Amino acid sequence: MAGEGVERLFDGVYMVGGKLATVNLAKGHRVYGEGLVELGGVEYRLWNPYRSKLAAAVLNGLKTMKIAHGMSVLYLGAATGTTASHVSDIVGSGGAVYCVELSERNMRELINVCERRPNMLPILGDAMHTDIYSGTVDSCDIIYQDVSAREQAQILLENSRFLKKGGYAYFVIKSQSVDVGMDPKKVFESELKNLRGRFDVIETVQIEPYDELHLFTVLKKL
Ligand SMILES: C[S@@+](CC[C@H](N)C(=O)[O-])C[C@H]1O[C@@H](n2cnc3c(N)ncnc32)[C@H](O)[C@@H]1O
CATH class of the missing domain: 3.40.50.150 (Vaccinia Virus protein VP39)
Known part of the structure; x- marks a missing residue:
């Protein structure tokens, strides 16, 4: 179950505050300057559609x-x-x-x-x-x-x-x-x-x- 403010689209793929995201497997680390969002103890990594x-x-x-x-x-x-x-x-x-x-x-x-x-x-x-x-x-x-x-x-x-x-x-x-x-x-x-x-x-x-x-x-x- 995804928490408040989080909508699950597919397995491991979410909308977080209206933005696409995945759960960060390497907590605290960015790959390409993307935003990190902490919600309900889970760290999400925003997923930029212009880059992916x-x-x-x-x-x-x-x-x-x-x-x-x-x-x-x-x-x-x-x-x-x-x-x-x-x-x-x-x-x-x-x-x-x-x-x-x-x-x-x-x-x-x-x-x-x-x-x-x-x-x-x-x-x-x-x-x-x-x-x-x-x-x-x-x-x-x-x-x-x-x-x-x-x-x-x-x-x-x-x-x-x-x-x-x-x-x-x-x-x-x-x-x-x-x-x-x-x-x-x-x-x-x-x-x-x-x-x-x-x-x-x-x-x-x-x-x-x-x-x-x-x-x-x-x-x-x-
Ligand atoms: C558009 S970029 C990939 C972007 C990446 N998929 C992403 O979304 O983060 C295309 C990549 O294909 C690589 N490439 C081109 N020809 C290739 C080949 N024959 N074998 C493996 N990689 C190749 C290029 O070096 C380049 O890094």
Whole structure:
């Protein structure tokens, strides 16, 4: 039961004083300058939809939220850990977030975040080359992918080997990374078409005004 002034939206996801939040797994510590709010003995971390596409999707009416307590998540394109840290709050200490990131610069900041969060594991590497982490990542319940790379559908297909049958993928399509000259709608269609036969499209969510030229999608592995 959420306390007074707190509304539960999904497992581990709340509205606190009208703002989206998760319960801070690393009490007293911020990841990206976000606000911390103490209510009823619980420390909430405000979740900025302008910094996190998952937060934007939740605020824009995402219905299918399968990321929950105890789950194991393969996170592709973790950057400096903004969204990954909220996913870490949601899955809690019984869950795991395997954070794959290509940029060494981002990785340095990500490691600092992971040091305070035992359920987050940083992996420096290209998500296209899954053999690098196949010995580390076990089968997972969820893939969360937000990579600024050209072959986005291809990266998801490569990584689907880790996803349990019936598992969900949160797949953010960034049209500018695939083709800057193409109509974004056409890019979204063609990326989803590349996944046909391997995934069902469960839901798509527009994330404007928080972010443009992206489509947030929820897929289920067949
Ligand atoms: C938009 S940012 C991710 C933001 C992050 N998901 C968040 O919400 O906090 C995209 C990230 O993908 C990373 N990236 C691009 N290509 C990649 C690849 N092939 N493998 C792993 N990471 C990649 C970039 O270095 C960048 O940090």
